[in-house]
Amino acid sequence: MxxxxxxxxxxxxDRALRLWQRVDPLRFGKIxxxxxxxxxxxxxxxxxxxxxRNARQTPPQxxxxxxxxxxxxxxxxxxxxxxxxxxxxxSTRIPPTPxxxxxxxxxDLDFILKHRPIFSEEGLATWYTAPxxxxxxxxxxxxxxxxxxxxxxxxxxxxxIVVTNLKTRQASAMRVTDRGPFxxxxxxxxxxxxxxxxxxxxxxxxxxxxDVYQTPKPMETGGRWCVQIGAFHSEHQALKLKEQLLRRYxxxxxxxxxxxxxxxxxxxxxxxxxxxxxxxARRLRPEEGEAFLTRLD
Numbered sequence: 001m002x003x004x005x006x007x008x009x010x011x012x013x014d015r016a017l018r019l020w021q022r023v024d025p026l027r028f029g030k031i032x033x034x035x036x037x038x039x040x041x042x043x044x045x046x047x048x049x050x051x052x053r054n055a056r057q058t059p060p061q062x063x064x065x066x067x068x069x070x071x072x073x074x075x076x077x078x079x080x081x082x083x084x085x086x087x088x089x090x091s092t093r094i095p096p097t098p099x100x101x102x103x104x105x106x107x108d109l110d111f112i113l114k115h116r117p118i119f120s121e122e123g124l125a126t127w128y129t130a131p132x133x134x135x136x137x138x139x140x141x142x143x144x145x146x147x148x149x150x151x152x153x154x155x156x157x158x159x160x161i162v163v164t165n166l167k168t169r170q171a172s173a174m175r176v177t178d179r180g181p182f183x184x185x186x187x188x189x190x191x192x193x194x195x196x197x198x199x200x201x202x203x204x205x206x207x208x209x210x211d212v213y214q215t216p217k218p219m220e221t222g223g224r225w226c227v228q229i230g231a232f233h234s235e236h237q238a239l240k241l242k243e244q245l246l247r248r249y250x251x252x253x254x255x256x257x258x259x260x261x262x263x264x265x266x267x268x269x270x271x272x273x274x275x276x277x278x279x280x281a282r283r284l285r286p287e288e289g290e291a292f293l294t295r296l297d
Contacts (some may be wrong), residue, residue, distance in 0.1 A: 099177050138296075149177040156219060227270055231289070
């Protein structure tokens, strides 16, 4: 037989207060606040006794305190403001100018037939090949012997030209994809395919006329220019000239790099400015090496 569970009687707070007043009425005012806290605690415990299940409390999550930077000692260097950013920032990478497969297309040949050249130049042309497999031309593409391409010092990369052998009258269209030749008195270096198409391959060098039909960028204005100096037989000579040029032109970018069988020094003036590059080329002494004004883009 189940017995009913008797509900707990409420605690007689009023009776307790009267008893405390009779026992010590003088101390009642002093302990009134303490007894009030005691009464509230007792009420909370009494109300909790009527529940058969206690609510499970979730433990508080412990997180790491925020990390504050350690205080920096105040020194003379700490109070010095950072130097201002340089007014001129050079991008060392030149955007690639890809040429179509083979060098020229049927559309290029059609354009040549319908237009007149915008510039012509005569001089010596020779041919060259890559010193190692996978060598990249100055336009960013891998150099190929079987494409109708050529190297020129100053024409904008990707220019469409026609080269005519003045001795045999053989002619061929091609595109400028590289820089050179770095040899006095020569205006063009041809790929093997271009040299064969113009009858230069057997002789190695020939007098040619170069007709320019199209340039992706203006020839006379703009562009990014430098001066290439060499060739030096030893790396020591190149490094020595590099140190001299760095002292003479502190705002320029001067590098030395190996060629096929020699060493070169290249100086890029501030802003890759053409007038500054031409001025540097004029001031170089002959004993410092032969200087070539070269366009980078």
